[in-house]
Amino acid sequence: MRFMMIVKATQDSEAGVMPSQELVDAMMKYNEELMKAGVLLAAEGLHSSAGAIRISYPEAGGKPKIIDGPFTETKELIAGFTLIEVKSREEAIEWAKRMPDPHGFGEGVIELRQVIEPPELTQDPESQAMHVLVRDLGQQKI
Template structure:
């Protein structure tokens, strides 16, 4: 199963406080372990929400809202995309992860939808389109 592992933002990460050299080295080592194990598909840190925007949808209208966003506990500071056998395996990897911040922090694990999760609504034509798009993305890498 694929899962997204979400590193929740903190006041410090939202303020632009950069990780220490020690933490960067520890995360680098952890990422190497993930890659060697064939778990890590992607992973990145994100800039503070002050540098981002949200696009709000209401019917056919769109409204752009500039950051920063107030609810730090709902913001994301970084993510990984992992391929694991089970949620238990993902949890085991997160338990080995260095604490992403100096103080308290939180990491959320969410399964990624797979084609079979969508049922009959995901027609053979839509599946073919999805596969074609994934192949195009892979070819660019």
Template sequence: MKFMILIKADKNSEAGVIPDERLLTEMGKFNEELVKAGVMLAGEGLHPSSKGARVRFSGSKRTVMDGPFTEVKELIAGFWMWEVKSREEAIEWVKRIPNPMGMESEVEIRQVFTADDFGPALTPELRAQEDRLRAETTQRLNNRS
């Protein structure tokens, strides 16, 4: 099962405050544990929303809104993508994360859909397309290394 682990933003991450050496060291050790356990698929920190944008969809109209965005508690400061056996295993790993903000903070755990979750709506043709796109993406990533 794949899970996306979402690190919620706070006023410091939104102000562009970079984690200190201690936290970077602790996170590095934790990431090493994740990799050695075969859990970590990806993980990155995100720039503050002031460097981002949102696109609002309304029918065929698209409206671009530049950051920053005001509701800090609704923003994401970083993420991991993990492959684990269960939601419970994801929770156990999250409990071991060094406190990402150094104070009160939240980490959200969200399961990623698989092709099987879409049932008959994912026709054989759409499934073949999905498989082809995943293979192309994997190949592109492997060529970068």
């Protein structure tokens, strides 16, 4: 089972305030623990929404609408993510609880979401095989 730990943005992260060296060290240690346990698939921090682009589809079948950042609704924004593969929902929760406060200011929020797996998408074996191939190619380092 794959889960994404989505780190929500704060006003400070959106303002470009960088985490303390202490927090960076704690996150590096946490990521090393995930790697040693063999559950880490990816972990990335994101730039603020000032350089982001939002593409929306306001009309069914219509052209997409492009909006440049920054975006004001901080509670809806993402500052980073960690993708893990574990045996159970409970294991994912335990790993998420071990993550250091993502912003180091006592206002960090992590949203834990399960990734949809191929059998949930379709029962067609050819489609499932294609999904696995694309996923595996995406995980290879170029």
